[in-house]
Amino acid sequence: MSQPQHDVSLASVYQARRRIAGQAVRTPLVRSHALSERFDAEILLKLETQQPTGAFKLRGAANMIAALIERHGRDALEAGVVTASTGNHGRAVAFAASRLGIAATICLSRLVPANKVAAIEALGAEVRRVGESQDEAFGEVERLVSERGMTLIPPFDDPLIAAGQGTIGLELMEDAPDLDRVIVGLSGGGLLGGIGAAVKAIRPETRITGVSLTHGAAMWESLQAERPVAVEEVASLADSLGGGIGLDNRCTLSLVREVMDDHYQVSEVAIAHAMVDILEHEKLLVEGAAAVGLAALAEHGIQVRGQRVALILSGNGVALETLDRARAMCRR
Incomplete structure (x- = not known):
């Protein structure tokens, strides 16, 4: 059998768990009484909202930086690390780098909300606002890598990043080994791909369901085209799901193609209702990208009756003005 192009294995996910201990935390998997009653299923919520940086991205960033130090020594990162991000990955890189005394530069498009910019700056990283899309921000990253010798920590398209996110899959299988379905937001594919790689290796019959935006779903469009394609990035309540997958994608496109069983696209109205529902019934403040699993269940009527289902929060x-916009959409 040929080696998978993505090179993400269960062994690499276990290695990632060892590396990120002490930076990322093991997050709770809790049963939602309200959602379980609503969908006549056992709905479990994976609370990546409880990571020190508020999002799952810390797992991948911490794994890659630690792995690079293991392989090449600390001096290899002397010029600092750099990335482009829609917000959460930048914050994760800034946090992981600051814990190790490594300089970090984060390039962000002007679509990234101000609250996420402020959170990155608070960690001591240099922030550069460039262009109107993540792809444009990556142009600045490439310049800094070329001219300053900085080390790129990509937001998704690397086996080390995906393996770090895959540690969520290990935790799911340990806490709920009989899961029928995992519903995951799909953007660059590191989160879904990593989780799917771990879960499928342990329990192949568990379904991995991806959820994308209705507009600007780069990974889904690329899967349909069977090659990476560029899409127009649009503003969304789920801003973390924006951005392309890179026209030279070398890892996550093949990984997602291998592990994802089905896929749904959700509207802005559905995302708004899901954000508000989670706040009102679970008392959890989540960004739009964290609510798309619930949005897909509600908007598409996915049949989960009698199943055990995990939603990845x-x-x-989320900025308060974004939450206000979601509430306003729900009142229309």
Whole structure:
């Protein structure tokens, strides 16, 4: 059998868990009484909102930085690390780098909300606002890598990043080994791909369901085209799901193709209702990308009756004005 192009294995996920201990935390998997009653199923919420940076991204960033130090020594990162981000990955890189005394530069498009920018700056990282899309921000990253010798910590398209996110899958299988379905937001594919790689290796019959935006779903469009494609990035309540997958994608496209069983696209109205529902019934403040699993259940009527289903609440980086906009959409 040929080696998978993505090179993400269960062994690499276990290695990631060892590396990130002490930076990322093991997050709770809790039963939602309200959602379980509503969908006549056991709905479990994976609270990545409880990570020190408020989102799952810390797992991948911490794993990659630690792995690079293991392989090449600390001096290899002397010029600092750099990335482009829609917010959460930048905060994760800034946090992991600061804990190790490594300089970090985070390049962000002007679509990234101000609250996420402030959170990154508070960790001591240099922030550069460049362009109107994540792809444009990556142009600045490439310049800094070329001219200053900085080390790129990509937001998703690397086996080390995906393996770090895959540690969520290990925790799911340990806490709920008979899961029928995991519903995950899909953007660059590191989160879904990593979780799927771990879960499928342990329990192949568990379904991995991806959820994308209705507009600007780069990974889904690329899967349909069977090659990476560029899409127009649009503003969304689920801003963390924006951005392309890279026209030279070398890891996550093949990984997602391998592990994802089905896929749904959700509207802004559905995301708004899901954000508000989670706040009102679970008393959890989540960003739009964290609410898309519930949005898909509600908007598409996914049949989960009698099943055990995990929703990945991926992050809590939501600005109050965004929450106000979601509430206003629910009142229309």
